[in-house]
Amino acid sequence: MTTEPTNITLRLFGPLVTALGRKEIGLAWAEGTVREALLSFVEEHGASARSFLFDSHGDLWKSLIVLVNDEPVGDLQTTPVRAGDTISILLPLAGGSEASIATVGRF
Numbered sequence: 712m713t714t715e716p717t718n719i720t721l722r723l724f725g726p727l728v729t730a731l732g733r734k735e736i737g738l739a740w741a742e743g744t745v746r747e748a749l750l751s752f753v754e755e756h757g758a759s760a761r762s763f764l765f766d767s768h769g770d771l772w773k774s775l776i777v778l779v780n781d782e783p784v785g786d787l788q789t790t791p792v793r794a795g796d797t798i799s800i801l802l803p804l805a806g807g808s809e810a811s812i813a814t815v816g817r818f
Contacts, residue, residue: 717741717794721752725802730759740794745777745787748798763802776801 719740728734738752749771753761765771777784778799784790792798 719748719792719794720797721748722797722799724800727760727763727800727802730763731756740792742794743792745779745784745790745792745798746771748792749777749787749800764800772803774803776803 717740718737721736721738723731723734723736736752736756738748738755740748740751743751749764753764763772764775771787775787777787778801779790779792779796781797781799
């Protein structure tokens with residue numbers, strides 16, 4: 712059974728916002744995994760988006776933090792994404808104080 716595409720929302724942070732000029736992007740979506748949704752996103756938004764999410768071998772960067780509906784995702788390969796879901800993509804950051812790192816770790 713094929714589900715009709717509707718939208719999922721991708722929330723972007725840090726350098727992705729700078730590169731794409733938006734904090735949220737809607738993506739036509741029927742069903743699949745987080746990895747498949749991210750592949751669809753980079754197909755629509757090109758090499759600049761791809762370099763933030765995938766390495767030169769096409770593997771997702773291990774340092775990515777991805778949330779679906781504000782819940783951490785353990786396995787990007789198999790976690791399902793359904794129409795209406797929100798995927799938040801957090802890129803690794805460098806620098807800052809120990810206090811700011813502790814705050815980020817608690818979100």
